[in-house]
Amino acid sequence: MIGEGGFGKVYQGTLWDGKKVAVKRSQPGHGQCFSEFQTEIIVLSKVRHRHLVSLIGYCDERLEMILVYEFMERGTLRHHLYNSNERCTTSSSQPQLSWEQRLEICIGSACGLDYLHTGSDRGIIHRDVKSTNILLDENYVAKVADFGLSKSGTSDQSHVSTDVKGSFGYLDPEYFRWLQLTDKSDVYSFGVVLLEVLCARPVINNSLPMEEINLAEWAMSWQKKGQLEKIVDPFLVGKINSNSLRKFGETAEKCLKDCGADRPTMPDLLWDLKYALELQHATTLEEGYMNSTTDASSEMPLLGVQCLPSSSFPLMEKDDAARENDDGSDPTASDVFSQLRITGAR
Incomplete structure (x- = not known):
């Protein structure tokens, strides 16, 4: 037995194919249960939805009124x-x-x-x-x-x-x-x-x-x-x-x-x-983003890069930087980074 309500006791059971089920059995002589029993069968025979418990079967024999549902684990x-x-x-x-x-x-x-x-x-x-x-x-x-x-x-x-x-x-x-x-x-x-x-x-x-x-x-x-x-x-x-x-x-x-x-x-x-x-x-x-950013900054230091004051290497003017490329074009981000790395190494 896994529960008890106004209709009767609820049991956990297993069908012949191994499927778990919940079995609700009415209390003998409980007259009010019959109308609820019928309503339950009628409603669940007409509807089926992912968020409605499914009726698998029922028994209506003599004084026995039993409803069998899919088993809800939680x-x-x-x-x-x-x-x-x-x-x-x-x-x-x-x-x-x-x-x-x-x-x-x-x-x-x-x-x-x-x-x-x-x-x-x-x-x-x-x-x-x-x-x-x-x-x-x-x-x-x-x-x-x-x-x-x-x-x-x-x-x-x-x-x-x-x-x-x-x-x-x-x-x-x-x-x-x-x-x-x-x-x-x-x-x-x-x-x-x-x-x-x-x-x-x-x-x-x-x-x-x-x-x-x-x-x-x-x-x-x-x-x-x-x-x-x-x-x-x-x-x-x-x-x-x-x-x-x-x-x-x-x-x-x-x-x-x-x-x-x-x-x-x-x-x-x-x-x-x-x-x-x-x-x-x-x-x-x-x-999650803030935590990952914090973790990354604390766990991944910039290896091989010295912390130097900004006065240690002046920023290049555009014309000076352009001369770093053979074709006279403006430097790319990698060019600038290379220059900073070389300057820092000095």
């Missing part, structure tokens, strides 16, 4: 950010994610959600976007999982009227108030995930002071003060480019707008996240 995103049973503690069993890795994971997840929203005529709303439903393969490629609460959109309406379902702390307040589900509800939940990625703490933590219990509210209070850097994951302190952090914070803030119409679409989100990654890459390249 587990959930939350497992890499913090241990849900401890206060803001990163899991020691997994290596900590760099800022670049976290941005790549966010981009991959957004790609999967964008495909859900736009990949069919009516689109599919996930309705339960959270860090435990974003899985990572052996190469840390992110894939969105758990489609049991998903809802198909409607081509002739702007929203779907439905009961509120999802996870506390990630719920779109507009959806919660009016029972009107839209793809922007997923955008809100994804904005909360972005803050989890940045701060590496649970979305709700009742052991913290009142103003810090809700991650979204707490982080946005710092964002509005322009001091988001004060609450980033301690592991990331000093490792995030200020421009990349600013863009990331603005993106999360747009996702968490109270009114769904004011939130960005998934393609807009993708553009912003990729831009944040480019800003971070620019810093990494600049630091």
